[in-house]
Amino acid sequence: MRSDWSGLPVRHVLPELLAALDERGVAVLTAPPGTGKTTLVPLALAGLLGGRAPRRVIVAEPRRMAVRAAARRMAWLLESEVGAEVGFSVRGERRVGPDTLVEVVTTGVLLQRLQRDAELGGVDVVLVDECHERHLDADTALAFLLDVRATLRPDLRIIATSATADAASWAGLLGSGAAGLPAGSALQPGAPGGSPTSAVPGPDAPEAAPAVHASGAMHPVTPVWAPPPRAVTPPRGLRVDPAFLSHVADVVRRALSEHEGDVLCFLPGVGEIGRVAAMLGGVDVLQVHGQAPARVQDAVLSPGENRRVVLATSVAESSLTVPGVRIVVDSGLAREPRTDHARGLGSLTTVRASKASAVQRAGRAGREAPGVVYRCWSQAEHDRLPEHAQPEIALADLTGFALQAACWGDPGAVGLALLDPPPTAAMEAARRTLHALGALEDRVTARGRRMVAAGVHPRLARALIDVGPRAAEVVALLSEQLPRDADDDLVAVWRSVRRGGDGLSARWRQEAKRLSRAVPRENGAPPRAVRDAEAGRAPARTGDGAGSGRTAAQTRRGQEQGPGDDALAGLVVALAYPERVARRRGGSYLMASGTAAELPQGSRLASAEWLAVAVADRPAGAASARIRQAVVIDEETALLAAASLHRSGEEVVWHIPPGERRGDVSARRVERLGAIELSSARLRDADVRPAVLDGLRVEGLAILRWTPEAVALRERLAFCRRTLGDPWPATDDEALIEAADRWLEPELSRARRRSDLERIDVTSALHRLVPWSARLAETAPERIEVPSGSRIRVDYSGDQPVLAAKVQELFGWDEAPRVAGVPLVVHLLSPAGRPAAVTADLASFWRGDGYRSVRAELRGRYPKHPWPEDPLSAVATRRTNPRR
Structure with missing residues (x-):
């Protein structure tokens, strides 16, 4: 066993952790990156540090790169080879032997193993690492493990580890899960956003699992704010502004010139890594991502002879120590899944990294010595970042x-x-x-x-x-x-x-x-x-x-x-x-x-x-x-x-062609593959009435031909409804469409296409809505006779009915009649038909300043028309003064 392990800070809490496991069987371990929680703890659990009986331990990591790195580091500490006391399994590759006590696996491999053998025969302890990253496989595996412990293997020990200091939610989860409680029964919703603090122990929760905290001997990391000198286009989908990537490359070159040590630069994806690498000529560049070949992963995890720039996605945020790194350049971007469940489409999208992620990334610069982090955004922007990234379960295809x-x-x-x-x-x-x-x-x-x-x-x-x-x-x-x-x-x-x-x-x-x-x-x-x-x-x-x-x-x-x-x-x-x-x-x-x-x-x-x-x-x-x-x-x-999507049958619908606004009845026998039409034949005797009604609902009443008479009648009916209520019917669009089968019959039953709807006499149809016990002509007359003998149309379009007539036709009319108890608003017009005055009190208009003002203004302009001083005693007329 190499002596290097004695310098790992987590060694100080090993007795506390082992005691907690012996007592409760579950525990949460929080420790900053670089403290040894991923490498030293499994060796202690397996008894490979001496003093304890051997146990078989599984360590579950979210990424293949982290699996290989952890196994390699533990084997190195034991002065052994991978595949001896420590082995690993990833999809398609397994290196274990008969003496293997610690096996590092991906969470996906662990899920497969649990489905094959729920009891995990021969396994004593499972350590689920980097729980704070909230990968879906890790959340699922931990849930399954807690179920196994509660029902099949009460002797199975489970540890959840996190690089963040907040352990309350994890401790509550392990305490309730190990007790066999249903999901959420021991937890109450807390802060939104999917962070590990989104659930907190409720008042009736069982005792939380023990939480053990290891303090890290992290070296100080100095932040340098390095936003772009000019505004750049925010990321959209997978597109990142090339100007921003050029700025990131400039910051890397600046960091190389201002500080010693290797550079670890975080970028959102493989494409961005490739583009920034192309801009860094003359520098030893390593490109690290989930698809990188094993030789590149091995090179990153080994000290380099020359100064290096490591361009990495979020795979390098935790679980990995990249030797020689003293500088981090953080683009501040990350990729998250998005799923369009309605269309069955999924994709990745570029988002701003969370504050927690920024802290994790910065910490990579302080694992071995004091370091510096260049953040490619401003401190003001940093304050607006989300506290935590959303958990994968809230975003992904499930x-x-x-x-x-x-x-x-x-x-x-x-x-x-x-x-x-x-x-x-x-x-x-x-x-x-x-x-x-x-x-x-x-x-x-x-x-x-x-x-x-x-x-x-x-x-x-x-x-x-x-x-x-x-x-x-x-x-x-x-x-x-x-x-x-x-x-x-x-x-x-x-x-x-x-x-x-x-x-x-x-x-x-x-x-x-x-x-x-x-x-x-x-x-x-x-x-x-x-x-x-x-x-x-x-x-x-x-x-x-x-x-x-x-x-x-x-x-x-x-x-x-x-x-x-x-x-x-x-x-x-x-x-x-x-x-x-x-x-x-x-x-x-x-x-x-x-x-x-x-x-x-x-x-x-x-x-x-x-x-x-x-x-x-x-x-x-x-x-x-x-x-x-x-x-x-x-x-x-x-x-x-x-x-399963292949269908054939009659389709009678109101069809609006793509790019068009007007539809028509479509009655066909159609063969489809989902939404794809394979063939069709016209139906001649189909019942199209439901499609016609659907056309009214889709396109509205504008599909009918609204003559001025029809509009006026609808306004009269609306006035009666507004003034008197039942039994007068509502005539708004929604109500008329809902009652279409009442007032549009029998025209509706005869309609076969759009043109039939457009020919309907809407005025006659609307008369069917007048209650049988009412008389529309008396309740809301279409016209009213004025003193001159003219029958003037009443306008019911406003809140009050309006009568618009020339001043001379209303002489002698002391009070306008009421309509359904509502006073008419009188618009007095000039001889040319232009508005001269508005009143709801004719008597006051004639006797007050209203008429005198109108008379003074208009009699010089219209001398042929009578303008008596006493309009109440004058005779109303449609004519001009007789010639002298």
């Missing part, structure tokens, strides 16, 4: 999580000890997907258990099971996060990785081998999906019974050779993502899900009639999805893969 929970026996995940419950909408979408894949009915199916055993997303597992080992290469490719500049033709990408010798190709070959063994062919026979594809079969087209049109010779060749790359890839992608089967529609494509999708400009796939879309996202604010990778397929493959 299909895989839902299948894990179903296989565990809790399809709704309601009994799992989770800090944050899964969002209801996301779980419902996940369960719908699992039902469509045949993985879930009332409970998980045998097919669903085979899917979870494959160790890939349930969609990909479905394709692997249906197609068999021949699908392994395509499924392995779909499991990778392909570079941003990868060809949009997935088959071209497939052929490229076959020829390549880079890290992507190496990972792909390893995963393809694993997957080809994961789902062996049953009885040596090809799976049905392959047999159907080779024979050119697809589900019969409803109504026409059309076949595939393949010749017998083509079928025989297909059976002998199997489908080629294009056909096989198309089948696999379509089976995995049946709702993304897409057909050309003008210059774009329509997916079976109903989402429009577009290929990049100049794509070689642009001439295809049908595509199986493997990767797509929908940029914020965009009307259409963006196709990243796809495969050309034919209609038969689309029908085969998306058979």
Whole structure:
């Protein structure tokens, strides 16, 4: 055993931690990065530091890079080799031996092991590391472990470790979970936002798990605020302003000139790492991310001979000590998943890193000596950052999580000890997907258990099971996060990785081998999906019974050779993502899900009639999805893969063509693949009345022809309703549409198309709304006779009825009549019909200054009209003064 372990700060709390485990069986350990919680604690738990009986320990890490680094560091401390006392397992690779006591695994591997052997036979302690990062697999694994301890293995010891100092929520979770309580029963909601403080112990909670805190011997890290000198465009989706990346490269060069030591620079993704690396000529640059080859990971974790710049994603925030780093340059950006559950599209988006993440990143500069962190934003911006990143369970596609929970026996995940419950909408979408894949009915199916055993997303597992080992290469490719500049033709990408010798190709070959063994062919026979594809079969087209049109010779060749790359890839992608089967529609494509999708400009796939879309996202604010990778397929493959979406039947709807505002009745027999129309025939005798009513609801009453008479009648009815209430009917749009089957009959039953609605006599139809016990002409007369003998129309469009008449026609009228008890508002007009005065009290107008003012102003302008001094005694007239 090397002496280096004695300098690790966590050694001081080992007795307290071991005692807590012996007493309670669960514990929370919080310690800053670099204190030894990931490496020294497992060795102590396993008895490899001496003084305790040997125990088998599993350490679960969120990332493969952290797994290898932790195993390598522990083996180095023991002066041993990886695979002896300390080993590791990641997907597709395992290095353990008969004497292995500490095995470091990814949380994904731990989940697979729990599904195979819930009791974890032979394992004494499980340490779930970096819980504060809130990865979905880690949250799920911890929930399963607590369930195991509460029901099957009360002797199983569990430790949750975190690099943050806030342990209360984790202690409460482990205390309630170990007691076998349902999720949330011992927790109360706290601060929103998905941080570890989002749940706190409730008043009736069981005793929390012991929390042990290790103080870190962190060296001071000096912050330097280095915002861009000029404004840059905020990140949008996956796009980061090139000007900002250029600024980050400038800050790296500045840091190299101002301080000694290696530089660790945090960037949001692989693409940004590549672009910044290209700007740093003459510097020894290492690019570290989850897809980096093992040799790069090993190089990063070993001291360098020359000064280095390590460009890394968030994988380097914790669990890893990069030797020689004294400087951190933080771009302040991170990537989070986003899922459009309605469209079945998922993507990553660039966000501002949280304050907690900024602290973690800065700490990497102070692990070995005093350091400095250059933050590429201002202190004022820092104050506005969120405290914590949102947990993955709140953001991600939960299909895989839902299948894990179903296989565990809790399809709704309601009994799992989770800090944050899964969002209801996301779980419902996940369960719908699992039902469509045949993985879930009332409970998980045998097919669903085979899917979870494959160790890939349930969609990909479905394709692997249906197609068999021949699908392994395509499924392995779909499991990778392909570079941003990868060809949009997935088959071209497939052929490229076959020829390549880079890290992507190496990972792909390893995963393809694993997957080809994961789902062996049953009885040596090809799976049905392959047999159907080779024979050119697809589900019969409803109504026409059309076949595939393949010749017998083509079928025989297909059976002998199997489908080629294009056909096989198309089948696999379509089976995995049946709702993304897409057909050309003008210059774009329509997916079976109903989402429009577009290929990049100049794509070689642009001439295809049908595509199986493997990767797509929908940029914020965009009307259409963006196709990243796809495969050309034919209609038969689309029908085969998306058979559950194949429908045929009568469609009588109000249809508004894309890009149009006006619709019409569409009555057809239609065959569809989801939203994609395959064929249609017109129906002549269909009942279109529901579609006509729907047209009224969709487009509103404007679809009818509203003459001035109809508008005036509607206003009279509205006045009666407003003034008298029942039984007078409401005449607002919503009420008239709701009552359409009453006042628009029989015209509505005779209507077959839009033009029939436009010909309806709305005035006559509205009269049907007048209550049988009322007389509209008396309650709200259309016209009122004035002293001159004229019958003037009353305007009911305002709050009060209005009568507009020329002054001379109202002479002698001391008081205007009331309408339904409401006084008329009189608009007095000049002889030219222009407004001269407004009054609701004619007597006061005639006797007061109102009439005198109007008379003085207008009689000189209109001398032919009478302007008596006493209008109340004058005779009303429509005429001018007689000629003298």
